[in-house]
Amino acid sequence: MEWKVHLAEPDLGDDELEAIASVLKSGWLTMGERTAEFERRFAEAHGARYAVAVSSCTAALHLALQAAGLGPGDEVICPSMTFVATSNAIIYTGATPVFAEIISLENPTISPDDIKRRITSDTKAVVVMHYAGYPCEIEKIVEIAREHSLIVIEDAAHAPLVRHSDRMLGTFGSSGCFSFYANKNMTTAEGGMAITDDPDMARRMARGRCHGISHLARERFTAGTVGYDVVDLGYNYRIDEIRAAIGIVQLDKVRRNHERRKEIVRKYLQLLEGAESLTVPFAKHTGDSAYHLFCVLLDIDRISRENVIEKLRQQGVQTSNHYKPVHLFSFSRKRFGTAEGLLPVTEEFGRRQITLPLYPGMSEEDVAYIVSVLKSATI
């Protein structure tokens, strides 16, 4: 299959190549100066006091939830309209995810009202997700959390460097977790970051990333000491210098690429204006976004989603689905007994949604082509 337009493409060039080469020449391959610099710059760009670079966003979420003290018997409210990593990270700690509904088909982020309804005496935290890079109703959720003494963790995998009111996404909760996976707005191939303003949380996450060890290799190397203690249960969630070096370069491109993504989304919206059997989530959004995904909802009473996806595929347009609701996966059904009917709006969104190509390197002609294929497939 030859794709004419991919779903996503990373923005990589000679600067990343040079960054990689300089790491290899330096002889220090993991958790060194570049990691420290990447953390410093990422924290600064988000107005956060601390950043801990890790091997993935999943690892960041796990460390944040662990550092927040979650464990068996605790309930954590989270969306089902998200990538499975959001709820898996909760399960890793021994806590139980409690899935909450989205606000609407136009705004598929977690509903503050439904969060309220699902709070019990065992609820300890809420994990939110900024779907497609658009802010969830984070202020309302932080307020609810304050009333009920709950911790808030932000899955900001879609939303690096997004300003919302007077600060950046990822800084509203106790910790914000970011992904640098290959198809995200900035990438290190695999990688992630947790940010926080809480020094204790930062220390615990930094320790948890490396086996719970008190003094890290670089500090021991610098100080010329050999002894260390293990003070917590930890993991190997380290990032390496190659990824950190790529991350430093990528971070500088994020804002420019948001602008480019925004132009592409505008073009989509303009060309889709009046298309009857389509609903476009976030079409009326004002304010900042990472424009990570462009999605549309099909009128599946009239047209089959499978047919539309197949017609797009035949014309070389790659699509995806973000997401099949987590509570409907066979693992969730087995583990939590969840089923259809639990979250009707989430389920309808999941059934009707398709994700169309969106990345900074796309042309306006690509958008026009995709929209014409989509229109002919949905008539």
Ligand SMILES: *Cc1c(COP(=O)(O)O)cnc(C)c1O
């Ligand atoms: C990609 C993604 C993750 C996981 O990121 P990794 O870096 O691959 O672990 C978590 N949550 C959401 C919403 C994502 O899109």
